[in-house]
Structures are given as structure tokens and as C-alpha cells.
Amino acid sequence: MLIVQDLVKRFSGKGRARDKAALDGVSLELTQGDFFGLVGQSGAGKSTLARCVMGIQRPTSGRVLFLGREISSLPAKERPGVWQRMQMVWQDPHVYLNPHWRVGRLVAEPIRNFLNLEKKAVQARVEDMLDRVGLPPSTALAFPHQLSGGQCQRVAIARALAPGPELLICDEPVAALDLPWQHQIMELLKDLREREGLTILLITHDLGLTWHYCNCLAVMKQGRIVSRGEPTSLLRNKKEPYVRELVESTPRLAWRE
Amino acid sequence: MVKFLEVSGLRIGFKSPAGLVWPVDGVDLDLDRGGVLGLVGQSGSGKSLTALAIMGLLPRGAVIGGGRIVLGGQDLLQMNPVRRRRLLGRVMFITFQGSASALNPTMTVGRQLAETLVLTRGLSWAKARTRAQELMEQVNLPPELTESYAFELSGGMRQRVLVALALALEPPLLMADEPTTGLDMVTQRIVLDLLAKQKDRPGAAMIVISHDLRAVGLLADRVAVMHRGRVVDRALFKELPQKAVHPHTLELIKASRMLSLPEAVC
Numbered sequence: 001m002l003i004v005q006d007l008v009k010r011f012s013g014k015g016r017a018r019d020k021a022a023l024d025g026v027s028l029e030l031t032q033g034d035f036f037g038l039v040g041q042s043g044a045g046k047s048t049l050a051r052c053v054m055g056i057q058r059p060t061s062g063r064v065l066f067l068g069r070e071i072s073s074l075p076a077k078e079r080p081g082v083w084q085r086m087q088m089v090w091q092d093p094h095v096y097l098n099p100h101w102r103v104g105r106l107v108a109e110p111i112r113n114f115l116n117l118e119k120k121a122v123q124a125r126v127e128d129m130l131d132r133v134g135l136p137p138s139t140a141l142a143f144p145h146q147l148s149g150g151q152c153q154r155v156a157i158a159r160a161l162a163p164g165p166e167l168l169i170c171d172e173p174v175a176a177l178d179l180p181w182q183h184q185i186m187e188l189l190k191d192l193r194e195r196e197g198l199t200i201l202l203i204t205h206d207l208g209l210t211w212h213y214c215n216c217l218a219v220m221k222q223g224r225i226v227s228r229g230e231p232t233s234l235l236r237n238k239k240e241p242y243v244r245e246l247v248e249s250t251p252r253l254a255w256r257e
Numbered sequence: 258m259v260k261f262l263e264v265s266g267l268r269i270g271f272k273s274p275a276g277l278v279w280p281v282d283g284v285d286l287d288l289d290r291g292g293v294l295g296l297v298g299q300s301g302s303g304k305s306l307t308a309l310a311i312m313g314l315l316p317r318g319a320v321i322g323g324g325r326i327v328l329g330g331q332d333l334l335q336m337n338p339v340r341r342r343r344l345l346g347r348v349m350f351i352t353f354q355g356s357a358s359a360l361n362p363t364m365t366v367g368r369q370l371a372e373t374l375v376l377t378r379g380l381s382w383a384k385a386r387t388r389a390q391e392l393m394e395q396v397n398l399p400p401e402l403t404e405s406y407a408f409e410l411s412g413g414m415r416q417r418v419l420v421a422l423a424l425a426l427e428p429p430l431l432m433a434d435e436p437t438t439g440l441d442m443v444t445q446r447i448v449l450d451l452l453a454k455q456k457d458r459p460g461a462a463m464i465v466i467s468h469d470l471r472a473v474g475l476l477a478d479r480v481a482v483m484h485r486g487r488v489v490d491r492a493l494f495k496e497l498p499q500k501a502v503h504p505h506t507l508e509l510i511k512a513s514r515m516l517s518l519p520e521a522v523c
Contacts, residue, residue, distance in 0.1 A: 041441045042411075149300075178299040178468040180505075183512030205441035208471065208517045235518070249446035251471035252518050255498050255510075 001199055002030040002053065002167060007062035007072075009048055009223075022048040023059065024223035030167070030201060030216075035193050037210035037231075038203045039246065040220035046203045049220075050171050053201075054088055055079050066167070084114045087160035091172040093152035097144040103130075104140030107158050114163035129158040133188060150181030157188065168192075171203045186213055207250040211235075219243055259330065261462050262288040262311070262430060267324035269306050269315065279322065281306050282486035290429070293456050293463045295477030295494065297470050297509065302483040304466050305354075308432050311464075312351050313341050328430065346377045350428040352419040354435035359419060360407035366418045367393070367403025374425055392421040396451055413444035420451045431455055432464040437472045449475050470513040482506045 009023040022045045030036050040046050051057040053064050055071045064071040107126045127137050133154040174182035192198045218228040227240045238244050269281035281303040288294050296304045309315050326333040353359040371385035390400035396417040423431050437445040465476050482490040484505040492500035
């Protein structure tokens with residue numbers, strides 16, 4: 001579904017920043033139905049990779065192929081056609097949901113932009129989207145500030161699902177949330193994958209999130225992928241010192257089941 | 258035995274158009290010297306307000322509606338405000354969540370560390386400056402960073418400067434409010450390990466406040482779970498899954514389990 005080949009992204013800058021590549025030859029492959037976890041520390045290049053995949057940023061070299069189409073060299077006017085099939089969820093919903101709009105309008109916006117539907121059908125789809133992310137229809141009347149962080153992130157996911165994408169890119173979707181909400185959002189993503197066959201690329205610094213949810217993992221450090229594979233084998237691979245460092249930093253609970 | 262810190266029946270209220278509301282509504286906590294208490298709960302559960310009340314740093318408009326805060330045998334709520342203020346930094350210290358706003362933006366971090374030492378420890382400026390560099394090394398930061406301003410540092414570095422401040426003061430009661438929020442996992446672990454060293458100091462007691470039960474578990478021997486202004490569960494951390502009764506705590510335990518690596522992966 002998604003192929004990233006040898007992606008390099010350099011930013012022009014002064015001094016130390018000049019020669020450092022944010023992405024330094026990254027390759028990945030996502031198959032339909034994958035729950036792919038991309039793990040790394042701040043500054044590893046995870047978000048730059050997501051932006052290159054979305055086509056918001058142009059890579060310095062390398063290719064991104066989504067459903068056989070090359071994203072990296074796509075003309076600007078053809079991007080919306082791609083975005084109908086590939087959507088993104090960002091870290092802090094309170095920041096990017098327009099505070100002056102009610103939830104109904106926030107969810108209707110991408111439906112109007114991407115799908116050619118009648119007014120009534122738009123309304124029905126808004127309700128359907130809210131239902132898919134586990135929010136009651138009455139949420140449509142609320143403003144973002146009246147909702148908790150977890151509910152806001154559900155609204156953001158409803159917006160992302162509205163155009164009917166096949167790939168959902170989630171960049172730190174739970175980092176701004178309290179732990180029980182983090183769990184609920186991860187369960188929601190898992191349900192969407194199982195019920196609807198959605199493919200998910202999860203970008204996170206928290207290795208703990210991935211174990212129970214992802215079927216593939218890649219660990220990124222300083223613009224490179226240092227290890228990849230199925231979670232069990234990747235995390236037990238003690239040869240790669242960075243993976244070991246990540247595993248040792250992640251809390252493990254000394255509770256008996 | 259008399260506890261080092263005992264909070265009983267604490268209520269904190271705010272005026273609202275609908276009358277007084279009580280975000281902290283009858284909190285009981287206790288802590289021995291040498292103990293580490295994890296105060297866990299969602300945002301809005303009242304955990305930070307409880308800590309601020311212990312420090313005597315409640316925001317304007319907050320009303321203490323009852324209860325007692327007894328530290329080392331003295332009731333802090335009955336204490337003369339001038340004497341109470343002298344406890345800050347000497348007897349108790351809190352590292353705040355927003356490490357960017359907790360540090361003075363107009364001073365280099367080295368000067369801020371040194372100033373604290375001059376004011377609370379009575380060191381000379383020359384000695385305080387040398388000590389500031391040592392403290393930076395103790396939190397694994399290069400000593401030349403004493404010449405930097407807070408905005409030049411990353412979130413993890415700033416949080417470590419706050420821990421260095423705590424090291425400088427060696428307060429008998431140290432509170433850390435969300436010490437890991439906003440940091441990546443590796444940096445979180447560095448900060449938590451530095452805080453863990455604090456608990457080896459003889460006679461020191463610590464309160465760690467966080468929404469993240471996983472992080473709290475690395476430091477705390479006991480946990481109190483707060484929900485809507487009350488403590489709904491309290492237990493030794495290792496016994497929490499057996500002792501928990503409140504649905505909120507059970508949910509928190511389940512979330513922690515699902516978002517952690519299994520014990521078997523090492």
C-alpha cells in the first residue's frame with residue numbers, strides 16, 4: 001500500500017544544522033491492514049517522514065509510493081485526490097481544532113471538501129462518523145473546549161475518517177492525553193483496523209504503546225531506521241544497542257497477572 | 258508513630274457563578290520519612306491543587322474550606338505566613354510540570370542555581386557558582402550549560418535543571434508535579450532515575466504526581482489514586498491490582514497494563 005524508498009530530507013540552515021539530514025535514507029513498506037509502529041525519540045525525524053509521506057513536504061531525494069502513485073513529485077493540485085485516501089491525526093487536538101466551530105461543523109468540513117454530497121447526506125455522514133469513534137450524536141453541538149482531550153482526539157479521528165481514507169497516519173495521537181484516554185484511543189484505532197481494515201501508521205516515542213497493538217515496528221534514530229520487524233523479535237534483539245536502550249527506558253510493571 | 262506529613266480532610270474551593278465548587282473535597286494523605294508517595298489521577302482530579310496547598314502556593318481566589326496539613330508536627334494552615342514562607346526551598350520544594358515557566362527566563366540557569374544556594378544556604382557567590390557547576394554534572398548536563406538561558410535548553414534539560422535545584426536544596430519534602438510530561442521515553446527515564454537517587458537521601462520524603470501510573474511505579478512505594486477531588490484508592494504500589502476497588506483505579510490499571518511492555522521482554 002505504501003512504499004517509502006531511500007528517502008532523504010535536508011533542511012537548509014546555518015552552522016551545525018546545515019549538513020544534518022532530518023531523514024537519511026529511510027525505506028519502509030506498509031501492507032493493507034498493517035498497524036505499523038514507528039518509534040523514536042524527539043528529533044529522530046519521525047514527523048518529517050510523516051509530512052513527506054503526506055506530500056506536505058518535498059523530500060530532497062528518494063520516493064514515496066502510495067497505492068502505486070508517486071507522492072513525492074505530485075503536483076500540488078493533485079494532492080487532494082490522494083488525501084481522500086490518506087489522512088492524518090496530529091498530537092494536540094485542542095491546538096488544531098478551530099475553537100470557534102462546533103463539532104458538527106468540524107466533522108462536516110472534510111466531508112464537504114472531499115465528497116460531493118447533498119446537505120442531508122452530509123449531516124447523516126457526520127452522525128455516522130461520530131458513531132464510528134464512539135461519540136453520541138449530541139456531541140455535534142459542543143465546542144472543542146467543552147470536551148476532554150480524549151473526546152477532542154476522537155473528533156479529530158472522526159474528521160480524518162470522514163473522506164473514507166484507507167491509510168491513517170497518527171503522529172503522537174495520545175501524547176497529550178491522560179493514561180486512561182490513551183488506552184481508549186489505542187483501542188479505538190485497533191477496532192477501526194479490525195472492523196474496517198484500515199491501515200494505520202502510528203508515530204510515537206512510547207514503545208509501551210506498540211506492544212499490544214502493532215503488528216510491525218520500526219525504530220528510528222537520527223534520520224535512519226536502525227531496526228525493524230515484528231514486535232516480539234525486534235524487542236528481543238539485543239544486538240542493536242539503541243533498541244536495547246529504548247526497551248530499558250520503557251516502564252514495565254512488576255505486577256503479577 | 259507520628260507521620261512526617263499528614264493531610265486530613267483537606268478541602269479547596271473556588272468561587273464560580275454557581276457558588277463555591279470544591280475541586281479538592283476531603284483529601285487524606287500521609288507520608289513517612291524515607292517514603293515515596295505516588296499521587297495519581299486524571300487532569301482535574303485535584304492532585305496538583307493538593308500539592309500547591311501543601312506548599313502554601315495556592316492560586317489567588319482559592320479558598321481552603323477545612324482540613325489540616327501537618328508537617329513534622331506543625332499545622333501549616335495555622336502557621337504565621339512569614340514563617341511558613343521560610344519553609345519553601347528549605348523544608349519543601351516542588352518541581353513544576355511546565356519546566357519552561359518554572360525557570361526565570363531573564364537569568365542563566367547557573368545564576369539561578371547559584372542564587373538559590375546563596376539565599377537558602379548562605380553560600381558566598383563564588384562558592385555557589387562552583388557548586389552550581391557540580392550540580393549540573395550530577396544531573397548529567399555539561400557544566401558549560403550554566404551559561405545558558407532556559408529557552409535555549411530542551412524540555413528534558415530544563416526538567417533536569419529543576420532536579421538540580423532540588424539537589425541543591427536537599428529539602429526534607431520534595432514534590433515532583435508531572436516530571437515526565439512532554440518528554441520522550443528515554444528522557445523520561447533519565448529524569449525518573451535522577452529523582453530516584455533523591456529517595457536515598459536519609460530522612461527525605463517524596464511525592465510524585467502524575468497521570469501516568471507506569472512512571473509513578475518506577476519511583477513510588479505507595480500510591481494514592483485521586484478522582485474528582487478525593488482519594489478513591491490507596492495501596493502499596495505492588496499490591497494495587499489486588500487492593501483497588503474504585504472503577505476509575507481499575508481502568509487506570511488496565512490502561513497501564515495495555516500500554517506497557519510485558520515483564521518477559523528484557
